Amino acid sequence: MKPAITLQFHPDWPHRDGKVIDSMAADGAYLSQFATGISNGGLTAFPGGDRWRWESRLFDGRYDEGEHVTRPVYGAWNRRADPYGGAIRFGSSYVLLRADAVERSTFCFPDSVFDPVDVGDQALLPHLCRMADESGFDDLDECVEAHVHGPVRFDADVDAVVLDPCFAGTDVERAAASLGCAVEFHPGFRASPETFDPAYRGPEVVELARSLGDVLTPSVIGDAARSGGHDPQRIKQVWHCLARFGRHT
Numbered sequence: 001m002k003p004a005i006t007l008q009f010h011p012d013w014p015h016r017d018g019k020v021i022d023s024m025a026a027d028g029a030y031l032s033q034f035a036t037g038i039s040n041g042g043l044t045a046f047p048g049g050d051r052w053r054w055e056s057r058l059f060d061g062r063y064d065e066g067e068h069v070t071r072p073v074y075g076a077w078n079r080r081a082d083p084y085g086g087a088i089r090f091g092s093s094y095v096l097l098r099a100d101a102v103e104r105s106t107f108c109f110p111d112s113v114f115d116p117v118d119v120g121d122q123a124l125l126p127h128l129c130r131m132a133d134e135s136g137f138d139d140l141d142e143c144v145e146a147h148v149h150g151p152v153r154f155d156a157d158v159d160a161v162v163l164d165p166c167f168a169g170t171d172v173e174r175a176a177a178s179l180g181c182a183v184e185f186h187p188g189f190r191a192s193p194e195t196f197d198p199a200y201r202g203p204e205v206v207e208l209a210r211s212l213g214d215v216l217t218p219s220v221i222g223d224a225a226r227s228g229g230h231d232p233q234r235i236k237q238v239w240h241c242l243a244r245f246g247r248h249t
Contacts, residue, residue: 001083004159005101005146007075008091010239011163011172012222019226021175028180030095030152032071050113058112058119058147073152076143077107079129083186085162088243089140092189092218093167096159097148106147110135140240155180164188166217190217191246200244201237209238216242 007030011021024030055063055071063071075097076086085094108119109128118128128144135142152158160182167173168185176183193209193216208230213220221242225235 001078001081002099003077003079003081004099005075005097005105005148006078006085006087006162007073007095007097007148007152008085008087008089009093009095010091010218010222010225011093011167011176012219013225014228019172019175019222021172024154025175025178028153028155030073030154030158031069032073055112058106058108069151072106072147072149074112075146075148077102077125077129077146079125079132079144083162084189084247085186087143087145089143089240092221092239092243093161093163095152095154095161096184097152098157098159101148101152101157104149106149108145108147110137111141111143111145112147138244140244160184162186164218166190166219170219172219187248188217189242189246190215190248191242192216193241195245196241197245201240205234205237205241208234209241212238216246218242 009020009024012019014020015023059072075095078086082088085091102122106119106121107125107128108116109131110116118124118131125144132142132144154161158179158181161176161179162184163173163176163186165185165188167176173183192214193206193212196206196209198206209216212224216238218239221235221239224230224238225232
């Protein structure tokens, strides 16, 4: 795998009346938070919200008055060719874009939530990658952020959707197979909550993780997310723990 732009997502988390992957199949395109109303980061994609404000600054106001579907989508420059994707904080699976997507993308480091100064096109990537490599940030926070401008259609702009192996043979894989691009699998996230460091996201998050099962995979966390019985922020933090401590390489 070569460095490329990846767009991370949770395929089986809730959206509309089903799962995220079902909405992706229905839309035929990967859409921004402004269009979907969901995110694995902060939910501030509305006029005057933090995401609206930083996009206005980063992109010189070019999207301020446009339709939500024209907004850029966020991903990462997978500079290390990580088989799990370039920004695992934001999902167990990812969309692998075709190489030419870099030509219509901008990049920054650190994450745009921090109002970065270093923002530019692909010419800036070597500098941004050095910054990320030298940052000392946690594994989940050291990604070089990518903003893909223009539509991202699965049948035209995507090399593959890469899923966790826990979704093999499930309705998630079947929905992914209808997108019009290849479906692949990475090595997988799997861990016992007993291996989670309570100092990482807090002992209460580890306790919630224990309540979900003796062994966690993305599908176990997805089931919990769809149940509606847990604080969504805490579920995200359980995912952070699995992403941090559950890689199988």
